[in-house]
Amino acid sequence: xxxxxxxxxxxxxxxxxxxxxxxxxxxxxxxxxxxxxxxxxxxxxxxxxxxxxxxxxxxxxxxxxxxxxxxxxxxxxxxxxxxxxxxxxxxxxxxxxxxxxxxxxxxxxxxxxxxxxxxxxxxxxxxxxxxxxxxxxxxxxxxxxxxxxxxxxxxxxxxxxxxxxxxxxxxxxxxxxxxxxxxxxxxxxxxxxxxxxxxxxxxxxxxxxxxxxxxxxxxxxxxxxxxxxxxxxxxxxxxxxxxxxxxxxxxxxxxxxxxxxxxxxxxxxxxxxxxxxxxxxxxxxxxxxxxxxxxxxxxxxxxxxxxxxxxxxxxxxxxxxxxxxxxxxxxxxxxxxxxxxxxxxxxxxxxxxxxxxxxxxx
Numbered sequence: 001x002x003x004x005x006x007x008x009x010x011x012x013x014x015x016x017x018x019x020x021x022x023x024x025x026x027x028x029x030x031x032x033x034x035x036x037x038x039x040x041x042x043x044x045x046x047x048x049x050x051x052x053x054x055x056x057x058x059x060x061x062x063x064x065x066x067x068x069x070x071x072x073x074x075x076x077x078x079x080x081x082x083x084x085x086x087x088x089x090x091x092x093x094x095x096x097x098x099x100x101x102x103x104x105x106x107x108x109x110x111x112x113x114x115x116x117x118x119x120x121x122x123x124x125x126x127x128x129x130x131x132x133x134x135x136x137x138x139x140x141x142x143x144x145x146x147x148x149x150x151x152x153x154x155x156x157x158x159x160x161x162x163x164x165x166x167x168x169x170x171x172x173x174x175x176x177x178x179x180x181x182x183x184x185x186x187x188x189x190x191x192x193x194x195x196x197x198x199x200x201x202x203x204x205x206x207x208x209x210x211x212x213x214x215x216x217x218x219x220x221x222x223x224x225x226x227x228x229x230x231x232x233x234x235x236x237x238x239x240x241x242x243x244x245x246x247x248x249x250x251x252x253x254x255x256x257x258x259x260x261x262x263x264x265x266x267x268x269x270x271x272x273x274x275x276x277x278x279x280x281x282x283x284x285x286x287x288x289x290x291x292x293x294x295x296x297x298x299x300x301x302x303x304x305x306x307x308x309x310x311x312x313x314x315x316x317x318x319x320x321x322x323x324x325x326x327x328x329x330x331x332x333x334x335x336x337x338x339x340x341x342x343x344x345x346x347x348x349x350x351x352x353x354x355x356x357x358x359x360x361x362x
Contacts, residue, residue, distance in 0.1 A: 044077045045074065047074070047075070048073075048075060048077050049077070049352065050078075050079060051068075051076055051077070051078045051079070051106070051107055052078075052105065052106050053080045053106075053107045053108075053109055054095050054106065054107070054109070055080060055081070055082060055109050055110070056082070056094075056095055056109075056110055056111065057082060057091065059142075060082075060109070060111075061081065061082070062327070062328060063142040063145070063146070064080050064109050064142075065080050066328075067109075067341070068080065068345075070342075071345065076349060078107075083098060092111060092113070092124075095110050096110065096124065096127060096128070099127070099131050099133070099134060102133060104133065104352060105352075107135060107345075108133055109134075109135045109136070110128070110136050111141040111271070112128075112136040112137045112139065112140060112141070113140060113141070114188060114192065115128050115136065116128075116136060116138050116258060117188065117254075117255060117258050117268065118192050119254060121192060122192075133348065135341065135344055135345060135348075136341075137337070137341060138259075138338070138341055139267045139268065140267070140268050140269060140271050141271030142271065143271030143272060143274060143275040144267050144269075144274060145329075145335065145337075146275070146326055146327065146329045146332065147266070147271075147274050147275055147278075147279040148267075148329075148331065148332035149169045149170045149172075149173040149174075150169070150170055150334070151329055151331035152169040152279070152282075153165060153167075154331055155322060155325050155329060156283065156286055156287050156290055156322070158320060158325045159283075159287050159319065159320045159322040159325045160287050160294065161315070162290040162291070162294045164290060166215065166286065166289055166290065167218060167219075168218050171218060172218055172219050172223075172282070174263040174264075175223050176223060176226070176266060177262060177264055178262045178263055179223055179226050179227050179230055180207075180226070180265055180266075180269070181265045182230065182234055183199075183204060183207050183233060183234065184265050184268070184269060185248055185251065185252060186237055186244070187199045187201070187204040188268075189244065189247065190244075198237075198241055198244060203233075204269075204270070204273070205270070205277060207230060207233045208226075209273070209277035209278060210222060210278050210281045210282065212281065212285070213281055213282050213285035213286070215285055215289050219282070259337065266278070267335070267337060279326070280322075280323065283326065287322050291319070294315060295312070295315070298311050298312055298315060299312075
């Protein structure tokens with residue numbers, strides 16, 4: 001999949017454009033024929049197979065649409081939705097429960113949570129890994145992809161319209177990950193043995209969240225504060241459960257086999273905790289500085305009076321809410337975990353085509 005990462009079989013943006021043209025033409029023809037144009041599914045082209053993709057919740061539709069856009073072609077088109085139930089029930093259990101009654105033209109897509117890391121040691125993990133048409137994120141959740149560190153500078157640029165690099169997100173999140181890794185092991189292990197009281201999600205959240213970010217020195221002061229907080233929590237856990245750590249060497253080997261490294265821990269932690277309690281405080285701080293830089297440049301310009309006011313207004317009107325920008329972030333497709341998901345999808349689509357499609361090894 002080098003270069004253009006999709007073979008000629010998958011049209012990506014070109015196919016998406018053709019699909020939109022077909023939809024407009026279909027509705028124009030209906031209207032010209034005097035038919036009332038109702039809201040309904042536009043039929044796929046002859047020979048094009050409709051694949052229904054079911055996801056956990058409304059907030060997941062956009063993420064998985066971005067995934068399957070890359071596989072739209074003259075052979076496959078995809079419709080992403082939450083489960084279509086009269087009681088409107090949603091969630092991971094509901095989606096997984098659809099597996100038994102689904103056909104091959106149905107794909108079920110869920111967050112991995114810890115199921116990937118636990119390597120068939122739980123019922124949900126065995127079901128996900130053993131069912132061909134169930135696909136999971138590999139990262140903990142879709143939010144972890146949206147918070148992919150190499151993409152965060154672009155998020156700031158889109159939100160602030162300022163491309164000045166004042167912060168190294170990749171280096172910061174590597175250091176953040178190394179700092180919280182020991183607590184992540186405690187939390188993940190307590191979840192695997194189904195004894196969350198050892199280290200609850202609430203306790204994990206409070207231990208790894210960032211209350212602020214000092215942008216100077218790439219957040220070094222903030223990370224030093226966090227390290228002290230983590231160390232205190234570790235001492236408490238070690239005192240309360242001295243026997244637990246004896247199991248960690250084997251558990252950490254299992255985590256390492258699944259791709260967990262101290263420097264990429266953030267990809268495997270609970271997604272909402274990462275988004276709300278870590279990434280958003282960082283983005284808010286960095287974007288605040290970038291906006292201030294832009295305003296200072298405008299105010300220090302040669303413009304005065306109405307011209308200056310108009311320039312300030314133009315800039316403010318161009319700004320976007322950083323959370324909104326982050327929600328539609330799709331610049332995560334070079335993440336090694338996404339490549340695993342990509343390979344799974346391509347393998348499944350090849351099986352639907354009755355042939356084998358070679359995928360790259362990573």
